[in-house]
Amino acid sequence: MKLAYYPGCVARSTGREYEISTRAVCDALGVELEEIDDWNCCGATHVSNEVVSTALAARNLVRTDIPVMASCSICYSRLRAAMIRLEDRKVREKVNSAFDKKYEGEKEVEHVIETIARALSKSGDKDKDQEEEKGPKDLVVRPLAGLKAAPYYGCLLTRPGGGIDSPENPSILENLIRTLGAEPTEFRLKMKCCCGPIFVPEEEAAADTLIRILLNAKESGADFVVALCPLCHLMLDANQVLLEKKFGEKISLPILYVTQMAGLALGLAPEELGLDINLVSTKPVLEKLAAAEGEKTEEEGAEVC
16 A cells, blocks of 8 residues: 655654654555655644635645545644635635646545554455465554553544544544554543643643643543644643643653554554653553563463463
């Protein structure tokens, strides 16, 4: 499978671990990523002019003829929103007036979680040497048994509607967590906005929301939170120590990208997934996973004896 990879701006800055793990996981799953040539900002949420933001997103889409994959939920949402707006002939004509290669529609955009889920669900791909079918059990070589994960969607992955999952109650992340061998927790605030866009002008309001999200995740019994967006990850991971001091709460809850979680289950090493870049230590997750593996090995040894 070959996909046009749209990294997004954050992948080369505060979200480096997301790109590192995205490339590693896709490689492990046999997904070839062809980075879009000379890509630009998706338009994000701070571009108030609708035509300009649509044009920014559309410029990325017209630079490839194959399906596009984005790892950032904001980028994914903006690319999809642009496609919907470009169905309007007047908007499309305005946007195309600035392009050499015109937007003609019929583009495909997916989020990396869809890429992972599809690769794991395929059971008809045959190994060239052994001619055996490969399914999830073949790819998930290190099941995350014993780990509990809080699925954090944030507010943009399912917007606009009609895309990846239900806008009100998505389940794709919980399903993936189960496929990887872990247990999703009942996380009531899984779709609450991380307040990234308002953190500077409304720091107090953002902090109040962030501490609620983190405490709710911790109270759910999670060993870690799974994030799908680099802004969400930044807000929950980078701000955690500051929030602990501000509110007098001890949280110490690792925030893993969905690709980091998937990579562990695929047998990739922590350094291949950029886990050392995460600010909240992921060591407790790795130790619990190693302990579960040790128990399994002992049980298998006892059965053999």
